[in-house]
Amino acid sequence: xxxxxxxxxxxxxxNIDDWEENLKQRYPEPEMPVKNKEEFRNYVDxxxxxxxxxxxxxxxxxxxxxxxxxxxxxxxxxxxxxxxLWEAVDFLNTLVDDSDPDIDLDQLQHLLQTSxxxxxxxxPDWFVLTGFLHDIGKVxxxxxxxxxxxxxxxxxxxxxxxxxxxxxxxxxxxxxxKDERYNTHYGIYTPKCGLDQVKMSWGHDxxxxxxxxxxLPEPALYIIRYHSFYAQHRENAYxxxxxxxxxxMFEWVKKFNPYDLYTKxxxxxxxxxxxxxxxxxxxxxxxxxxxx
Ligand SMILES: [Fe+2]
Ligand SMILES: [Fe+2]
Numbered sequence: 045x046x047x048x049x050x051x052x053x054x055x056x057x058x059n060i061d062d063w064e065e066n067l068k069q070r071y072p073e074p075e076m077p078v079k080n081k082e083e084f085r086n087y088v089d090x091x092x093x094x095x096x097x098x099x100x101x102x103x104x105x106x107x108x109x110x111x112x113x114x115x116x117x118x119x120x121x122x123x124x125x126x127x128x129l130w131e132a133v134d135f136l137n138t139l140v141d142d143s144d145p146d147i148d149l150d151q152l153q154h155l156l157q158t159s160x161x162x163x164x165x166x167x168p169d170w171f172v173l174t175g176f177l178h179d180i181g182k183v184x185x186x187x188x189x190x191x192x193x194x195x196x197x198x199x200x201x202x203x204x205x206x207x208x209x210x211x212x213x214x215x216x217x218x219x220x221x222k223d224e225r226y227n228t229h230y231g232i233y234t235p236k237c238g239l240d241q242v243k244m245s246w247g248h249d250x251x252x253x254x255x256x257x258x259x260l261p262e263p264a265l266y267i268i269r270y271h272s273f274y275a276q277h278r279e280n281a282y283x284x285x286x287x288x289x290x291x292x293m294f295e296w297v298k299k300f301n302p303y304d305l306y307t308k309x310x311x312x313x314x315x316x317x318x319x320x321x322x323x324x325x326x327x328x329x330x331x332x333x334x335x336x
Pocket of ligand 2: 154179304
């Protein structure tokens with residue numbers, strides 16, 4: 045295990061995916077025996093949990109309406125890099141993590157485990173493809189973005205932060221929570237306006253959605269765009285902003301979540317063997333190159 049001292053202020057976590065351990069504590073796998081109190085306390089006190097907490101403190105303090113607007117302006121020009129999906133996967137896989145390589149899977153392995161579990165359950169091919177590419181927006185890290193602007197739970201900005209979001213106390217440090225335009229139940233939005241009208245905190249979900257929006261079926265786009273929106277797909281805290289279509293489409297987001305969260309096993313998928321299948325799938329839906 046690497047030591048906490050290796051991290052720096054903007055990037056408290058050793059591994060970009062360490063926040064998912066916190067997710068699994070919040071939302072344990074239904075069929076699995078619940079971890080006993082002792083184990084839970086060990087997690088809460090661990091160095092890893094402390095870095096995750098610090099990560100959320102930064103995220104909740106700094107993800108403001110203005111911040112998101114600036115990031116949209118910067119990244120939705122798509123002038124950083126042009127890559128095929130395969131190049132993007134290889135690029136993402138250069139994300140080095142400082143944690144124990146025996147426990148942690150690399151990004152490609154997480155993608156393949158997610159998509160292979162979806163395929164094994166007999167779902168349509170676009171769903172398998174969505175599993176395979178859902179985290180590619182994490183290339184933001186490789187463009188120099190801090191962890192708190194790439195991963196973690198996402199939530200609407202421009203209206204009141206829900207108490208159902210993890211570590212809600214940290215929103216006290218967010219200037220939007222004192223801004224009268226943004227700190228009411230609806231904020232700048234109107235009842236049932238539809239999530240398409242709602243700005244979400246900036247991260248890998250929204251970024252990849254914007255890259256993929258012309259190529260994939262609608263449920264796939266909802267999965268990509270809202271898979272980290274736990275305050276809604278697990279807690280239903282923002283139903284008041286959703287329209288009928290959002291509510292229908294969130295059934296897919298909910299269906300996807302267990303594949304994302306619970307398929308991380310130490311068993312590594314055979315990427316060489318699987319590649320031809322995924323090459324066909326990618327070329328069925330996506331152009332030869334994508335703009336990042
Ligand atoms: Fe993700
Ligand atoms: Fe994921």
